[in-house]
Amino acid sequence: xxxxxxxxxxxxxxxxxxxxxxxxxxxxxxxxxxxxxxxxxxxxxxxxxxxxxxxxxxxxxxxxxxxxxxxxxxxxxxxxxxxxxxxxxxxxxxxxxxxxxxxxxxxxxxxxxxxxxxxxxxxxxxxxxxxxxxxxxxxxxxxxxxxxxxxxxxxxxxxxxxxxxxxxxxxxxxxxxxxxxxxxxxxxxxxxxxxxxxxxxxxxxxxxxxxxxxxxxxxxxxxxxxxxxxxxxxxxxxxxxxxxxxxxxxxxxxxxxxxxxxxxxxxxxxxxxxxxxxxxxxxxxxxxxxxxxxxxxxxxxxxxxxxxxxxxxxxxxxxxxxxx
Numbered sequence: 001x002x003x004x005x006x007x008x009x010x011x012x013x014x015x016x017x018x019x020x021x022x023x024x025x026x027x028x029x030x031x032x033x034x035x036x037x038x039x040x041x042x043x044x045x046x047x048x049x050x051x052x053x054x055x056x057x058x059x060x061x062x063x064x065x066x067x068x069x070x071x072x073x074x075x076x077x078x079x080x081x082x083x084x085x086x087x088x089x090x091x092x093x094x095x096x097x098x099x100x101x102x103x104x105x106x107x108x109x110x111x112x113x114x115x116x117x118x119x120x121x122x123x124x125x126x127x128x129x130x131x132x133x134x135x136x137x138x139x140x141x142x143x144x145x146x147x148x149x150x151x152x153x154x155x156x157x158x159x160x161x162x163x164x165x166x167x168x169x170x171x172x173x174x175x176x177x178x179x180x181x182x183x184x185x186x187x188x189x190x191x192x193x194x195x196x197x198x199x200x201x202x203x204x205x206x207x208x209x210x211x212x213x214x215x216x217x218x219x220x221x222x223x224x225x226x227x228x229x230x231x232x233x234x235x236x237x238x239x240x241x242x243x244x245x246x247x248x249x250x251x252x253x254x255x256x257x258x259x260x261x262x263x264x265x266x267x268x269x270x271x272x273x274x275x276x277x278x279x280x281x282x283x284x285x286x287x288x289x290x291x292x293x294x295x296x297x298x299x300x301x302x303x304x305x306x307x308x309x310x311x312x313x314x315x316x317x318x319x320x321x322x323x324x
Contacts, residue, residue, distance in 0.1 A: 004205075005259070006054060006214065009026065010313060017254050024262065024264035024265050026270060027088055027265055028059065028060065028062040028063075028088065028089065029062075030062065030089065031062055031063075031064060031089070031201070032063045032064070032088065032089050032090075032091065032313070033064055033066050033090050033091070033138050034048055034051070034052055034064065034066065034091050034093055034114050035061060035066050035068050035077045035078075035080055035081050035087065035090065035091065035092050035093070036048045036065055036066070036067050036068070036077065036091075036093055037067075037068055037069065037074030037075070037076060037077025037078050037092070037094055037098075038067065038069050038070045038092070038094075038272050039067055042188070042208070042209075043092060043095065043125070043147065043206045043208045043209075043251070043253070043289070043290075044074075044095050044253060044290075045065070045107070046208060046291075047093060047122060047123055047253045047286070047289075048065050048093040049065055049290060050145060050282060050285050050286060051093065051255075051273065051276065052064065052065050052222070053124065053302075054276045054282055055244060055272065057271070058272065058276065059277075064309055068080055071269065072101065072105050072108075072198055072323065073100070073101050073104070073105075073160060073162060073163065074094055074095075074097060074098060074101070075101060075105070075108055075109065075110075076305055076320050077092070077094075078092060078094060078098060078110065078116075079109050079110055081189070081257070081258055082109075082110040082115040082116060082255065082258060082259070083258070084258045085258070086117070086225075086257060086258040086259060086260040086261045086262070087262075087265075088257060088265040088266075088269070088318050089103050089163075090257070090258065091255060091256065091257050091269075092116070092255070092257070093122070093253065093254070093255055094253070094254065094307060095251055095252065095253050095254075096163065096164055096251055096252045096253075096312075097160075097163050098112060098254070098256075099305055099308060099309050100162050100163075100167070100309075100310070100312050100316075101113050101162065101311060102199055103238040103309075103313050103316045104161065104162040104316065104321065104322070104323040105323055110299035110310075113305070113306075114259060115258070115259050116148065116256040116257065116258065116259060117256060117257040117258065117259055117260070117261035117266060117298070118254065118256055118298050118301040118302045118305060119254075119255040119256060119257055119261070119266050119269050119270060119272070119298055119301070120254065120255045120269070120270050120273055120295065120296060120297060120298065120301060121253075121254050121294045121295070121296035121301045122181065122249040122253045122254055122255055122273070122277070122294060122295070123252070123253050123277075123291040123292060123293050123294050124132065124225075124251065124252035124291065124292055124294060125202065125206060125230075125250060125251055125252075125253075125290045125291040125292060126205060126207065126224040126225045126226035126230060126238075126249075126250055126288070126290065126305045127164060127165060127168055127204040127205055127206055127207070127224070127225045127250075127251060128133070128201070128205060128206075128207055128208075128210040128211060128214060128221050128223075128224060128233075128236065128250075129168070129169075129200055129204045129206070129221070129222050129224075129225060129242075130195060130203055130204075130205070130213075130219040130220055130221050130222060131143060131195070131201050131203075131219070131220050131221045131222055131237060132195055132196065132197070132198040132200075132201055132219065132220065132262060133217065133218070133220045134198055135201055135220065135273075137201065137222070138220070138221050138222070138287075139222060139223070139237070139241040139242040140172075140223055140239060140243040140244055140245050141242065141243025142243070143194070143202070143210070144163060144176045144178065144224060144243070145177055145198050145211055146182060147176075148178070151178070151179075151180060151297070153201075154180055154201045154202070155180065155181050155183060155193060155199070155200045155201060156169050156173070156181065156182045156183070156184075156200060156201065156202040156203070157169075157182065157184075157185060157191045157195060157203045158182055158183070158184045158185065158186065158203070158204070159184075159185055159187060159188045160184060160185065160186065160192070160193045160201070161184035161280055162289065162316070162319065162323055163324045164204075164206075164249070164250075164251035165191075165203070165204045165205055165206075166182070166184060166189075166210070166321070167249070167312060167315045167316070168204040168225050168249040169182055169203070169204050169320075170297065170315055170318075170319040170321065171247070171315055172202075172204070172239070172244065172247070173319075174315075174318060174319070175244055176244070177249060180202075181195050188205060188206075188240065191203055191205065192205065192209065192210070192213060192219070195219055195315075196218050196219055197292070203226060204218075204249075204253055205229065206290060207224075207233065207289065207290025208230060208290055209287050211232065211233055211290060214236070215233075218239070221233075221236045221244075222239075222271055223236065223237055223238055223239035223241065223242035223244075223245065224236050224237070224238050224239065225238075225239050225248065225249045225250060226238060226250055227249060229308060230287075230290060231287050232287055232288055232290055233290075234288075243282075250309075253291070254301060254305075255269070255273070266298055270297050270298060274295045274297075277293040277294070277295040278293075278295070306310075
């Protein structure tokens with residue numbers, strides 16, 4: 001009788017180890033929610049929807065995008081993922097602002113390193129540094145010369161506080177030795193509206209929203225923040241070509257799960273998404289939005305996050321940026 005009693009107990013102890021590979025093999029067997037912590041239509045949403053559409057075509061009709069906007073720079077949606085079960089059925093697609101938030105806000109309800117599992121660096125993309133068309137400068141060198149001659153006439157803008165838009169402008173200011181006022185807006189649309197009307201004279205913003213305005217003559221593009229020109233806009237020089245040596249600052253987009261996401265599920269996601277990012281049509285769609293597909297795996301992505309956080313922390317400290 002003792003043996004009969006021990007057998008179920010022993011099986012219950014080893015059952016999770018037997019079931020784990022089967023779970024990953026069958027994953028996903030139900031709906032996977034990909035949380036985007038921003039409203040529809042932005043750059044993060046664009047990357048996520050390209051990814052989800054292709055996953056549904058190749059893996060099965062299980063993936064949906066859920067926009068959970070609100071809070072400080074995406075913290076509401078990110079917190080929902082941090083609190084989700086680590087089973088692969090709730091994932092996060094966000095931008096570099098996800099790892100910037102802890103340096104800006106005292107009450108972020110999670111630890112961006114400890115409470116998430118990095119899965120993959122999906123893509124990155126430059127920002128367009130633009131001015132209002134009436135400013136008589138066609139490159140950043142000449143623009144900054146104008147600012148130095150009459151600094152009271154110039155105000156810079158950022159789409160949201162602590163965003164890639166904000167940090168890249170602060171980095172440009174530091175490199176140029178300027179102390180110009182930077183106004184932080186509550187979104188891309190009002191910042192671009194004020195740039196077009198001349199209320200501000202410099203803005204860095206992703207290509208998705210700025211490129212159509214630049215091509216339509218409503219804003220004047222002075223440079224891209226990447227080291228290379230973008231295939232979607234080969235006519236726009238890099239910031240370095242426009243007069244700021246050694247400058248590079250990109251906005252990047254990643255995929256995370258909750259902490260303790262099983263390694264086999266993470267590996268399966270990496271394998272499937274890596275294949276998708278290599279497809280010519282996916283590359284083309286991302287590049288038309290101004291993004292370059294990356295496909296960096298989990299270990300490298302974790303290292304990349306640590307390095308980027310160090311860079312962002314230094315910029316925020318030097319610029320004395322405080323969101324609260």
